[in-house]
Amino acid sequence: MTHNWRAVLAAVAVASLSFGAAAVQVEIGFSDTFRTGYYCPVRIFLSSELRQTATALCVSHRTGNPWHGEATNDVRVPLGSSAGQWIDTVVPIYDFAVPLEVRMLDDEDRVLDSAQVELRAGARSEPLIVTVGEFPHPVEPGAVAVNTEALPRVWWGYEALGTLWIGRVREGLPHLAWEAISRWVVAGGTVIVFGGADLPLVDSPGLRRLLPLVSPQLERREDGGYAVSGELRAGADIPWTGADGLRLITHTVGLGRLYLVTYDAASCDRDTLQEIAALVRAAAVPSLLEPTAELLLTLPLQTPGHAVAVGVLAASLAVLAAALFVVRRQRRSVLVIVCGALMLSVLSGLHANRTKQDVTTYGLETNVRIISSVGSEIHCVGLYKTVSGMSSWTSPVVPRIERSPESLVARYFDSRWTLGEGGEVEVNAGEDEYLISYSAVAPAIDVRFDGEKGVQIRSDLEETLGEAYVVLDERLYAIPGGVRPGDWEVSLGEGDTLAQAWRSGGAWRTLRRRLGEDIVSRLASDRVWLVAVRWRTRVDLAPEERRKVSVADVTLVEGRGGTL
């Protein structure tokens, strides 16, 4: 019955196509603009007939070229029953030479319809400057204006952005877009928000948590417009004040930064916008690629023992020597060889069990959880295979693949992912490959600095994070016993400077190498940071891929309650 019904709908869908109705429309990036090598939002519109028959869609992206090797990167997006006609997804785009193809699939993976999107025109290599809402002048040359509906609902959709400018948005921003923007800022993003009459239009609990003012209020200006004022949050800064009283207020949120312009966008002339653009620090979501690449190849190789192999060889030769000894008795010499060799075979076969067998895939996985008012997580997995083949990974988010080193002779290989599940990527023996992905996490740890009393920590996690530090005023204080669940206080004793802690080696040095200089330098701010880590090794001895992965789960919590 179901199949008949689907067949009829499929026929209707095909018929509607034949009459010229556009069954699939695809929009990519920010008003068709995207940054190659980064995540890119993709919005797909399905006709109502197609929406009823299609059970999944496949975003297929070909990279490389026939001379250096090609690959197909397929992302399968299952369509739940609750999905509407617009399907929002975010996929990495690596190359612009070949059009992106979107195929609609039925429950038997037959292609119902497909659409292609030309990528060449919208490809950019620099970070994108994106504006939402009305602006009287372009904020910067090359800035891209988008409507609120096109804003990604997941924070890694903003990965390619340098800055996001939010002007007068009459309809306000969708809640999910605000949440994603907040998480992006915590992970290192940069947002510029305009005050005055524009601020109430986008006001939301999400924005309040990010603003550099504790309780923003609107005040009437002499020229009849409005300005935002209020008490500055601890650590907030006013880097620029205009002649007419306009102020640019900023403060750090997690690893990112939010800028508040006290006047509305319409009150800013071209020069003012350019002045602000020159002062704004571009977004920088920390990259774990470099430290992972540096450490991956320092992993020790796991191999069967040479000594045992020498023993097996010596014993085999001894069996033959024994056979030579009784060679005059023909039956006995055959018996000696057969019995001796079989006995040795059993022993060597038993010894070469799963724990002694070659590991074919080595992995170094670093997961950095950044917690402020919201939580964002950055994942990086470095992969090295001793035998060519597919490497499968469970990941709710389609990872972005990086290869090292990128060069003209670099080869590209296939990857297949299903959104929400995971997938596989082809890795060649002797080449290292990196999977980068992001996720959203709940802020499960809260840290408050209480001056001389020390630091109050509350952890809603179920497990203890065995190694932890407080970073304060560029000094490092180790927390004995790590971060355990519940509420408790830590009094800070004599800490080392970050430089001293690095020089003295030990656990902090290992952690710092894993995180890389980029993240560690950002912790040396005027804020209190809690750094906690859980080290583990994951061994998967599946016959098709024997994998050993060294995992570091790092949690960075931005402390509240004041600065130094």
Added chain:
Amino acid sequence: MRGEHAVIDRGVATTFMGFVLLNGVALLVSIPMPCRLEAYRAALIPLHAPVLFYVYALACGVLGARLGTLSAMRGERSFAVSRLVARIALANVASLPLLLYARALVPGRETGLVLCIMYGGVVALLWAVAGRWMGSGHGHRRPAVQWALKYGLLALYMFLPLLVVPIASPLGAAPRLLSEPTVGSALLAFLVPLGGLAVMTPLLWARMRGGRHV
């Protein structure tokens, strides 16, 4: 079974020792030295299978040729082929502990390992029959010429097909059987030595019946 037509004698046992030693050294070479991935990558030779399996394929050919020569030198006539089969089987049994230990180098490829050992046995038998045939038919030639002819042909069989149809050569077939043992590739790999055996065995019987031997 005692005497000049024994399955095992000193010459045969010494040949077995050479075979086992060759495979043992290849096994040791196949096991990477304990090091970091960086050093491993720098020394990595991109092979489809550990070195052992290339050496094993080559050693099987040499083992067969040597056993065939021994058989011809002793003028074995009755059950000559059966005796060659038994010796090849014994040689493989003697090296089985090494091959089973090598399982640790190719985890999850047990089917390929079994196919590889069977294939090695067939190649050894082909060259044993060929060696016996060549040894019995060219008594008028100098031993050095016979040796050069036999091992020259063996070298051609091992290396020449690599340029055209790699799977026709044991050096191409063994790693293929180990890593991608599909029915088609396995059939194709076995077809060459089995075809050779189908040709060589009647020729050997015909020659032995003719009474020409050394």
